[in-house]
Amino acid sequence: MAATVAVGAAAALSLVPFAFLVIVSLQPSPDDGSSLWVQLFTRVPIGQYMLNSAIVSLGSALIVLVVSCAAGFGFAKLPYPGSRLALGLVVAAISVPVATTILPNYLNLSNFGGVGTYWGPTLMYAAGATPFSTILMTNFFRSLPDELVEAGVADGAGYFRIFASVMVPLSAPALATTGVLAFLGAWNDLLIALLFLPDPETRTISVAVASLESVRSSNLDLVLTGSLLSAIPPVIAFVVFQRYLVSGITAGINK
């Protein structure tokens, strides 16, 4: 009984941020008493911000899915001389924090015109998520029997064919984990978006709500309402894919 109450209290406290944001967003605006939600959509290009976030996060998640699924299959089933070394490089890249490489990355991408465009940050997010995703997919493909590939080869199918028609369909659960983690990482990011999308037209929703002055008001309630809107896509992704998230996060524990 006491246990239920204690855990119930923890669960209730976990909902406090959501409840707080919802309550604030439903108050009338301190400026003129109108609805904060109406203000958000009329005074702020909030739709454009959401679209910008969607473009870079969905774009990078898509790249990560293709790249890590292919690489996972290659590393697990088609070893070549040096492939262990190559995988080791991918594994080592995991340890490098974003902040360590962000200044050279900024320099390099600005030299190629990638700052202030969608493709620059999209590639940054994709490259950032690639090492972890590749290892997740490699471990997944290792768990599949080699006979699947051998049977395909015996049937005269090429490796691309085997990959596309046998391997990809089997890897749907691992792809869900990889894709959702990549999407959430990009959507919720601030640092990369702040540096690589500095223009108001390409600003992401995270940057918009984080830089209070961009909403051009000391109206914190409006900013909080915007932040609630920004949380809706990740919360939906979260609810739908919860199962895969837990397995992705704990993937690193060797039991």
Added chain:
Amino acid sequence: MIDTAGAEQVVRADARVAPGRRRRKGMYGRSARRSGVLFTLPALVLVVLFAVIPLLQAVYYSFTDWDGAVANWVGLNNYVSTALNPDLQRTLLNSLFILLSIPVGMVLPFATAYLLSSGIPGARLLRILIFAPTALSWVVIGLVARSFFATDGVVNRLLQLIGLGQLALNWLALPTPALVAVLITFNAAVFGVNTVIFLAGLATVDRSMVEAARVDGASAVRILMSVILPAMRRFVEFVFVITVVVSFTGLFALIFVMTGGGPGASTTTLEFAVWQTAFSSGDFGLGAALGLLLLLLTLGVIGLVRLFGRSGDEA
């Protein structure tokens, strides 16, 4: 604020030892090897272009006075000035405080996971609710925390309500209270995900061992200390490592929104200082040096935990 950086750190070790059965050499011949190269090439190109080369560049620039355009060799100057700069010393001290707060912050999620796994009604729903805030970005969490710790915010009102009005402060405007507020917010924000990881760990504990201990008349506390905790060691280590990695490498947004690193440098982390040094002060060379210190510090802490964990294995 989901961040797989920590999970990644641990997956590393896994990948290194996980080849399972060794493959027969040349199982499918030359075309297989060529296909292997093609399949893995895009990932390798991304890693080389966005991690390997920039890392080497960062090492080089950390020995220069790079301002974003021109870089002159200055030797160890950036590292020396890091050691001598009081703001950067404060930054390192902040990392230490965050590090020290983490074991304390791990007690509650462990206790919650333990209670959740003890067969209470509605455990499934409660778990989902506890996990839910993990979907929120650090920006959103920071904005909520900023409101809560404001002078007329929820925290001060609660303190007044319970008769501790004299503790009501302008939290984010004072150095030590601001750091305390950041530490509380960080540990509260990772409560949900850490509870869920501990819960996954508790599910792997051998029930028959627990039953046997109970039949032998061991108390619940004794069972927890002598059976469950030892079986959970790997998960405790994992949670500690991922929480440390997130606190070192993933708090930029929280600090940006909540305190801007201030007052002074009282809530700045190394990660935040990289951005600040480069983009506010224009000192990219020093920023690169700070980024490398961040990498070394992170690897150092993980290495120590591993070392400590391994010695526990032998004991």
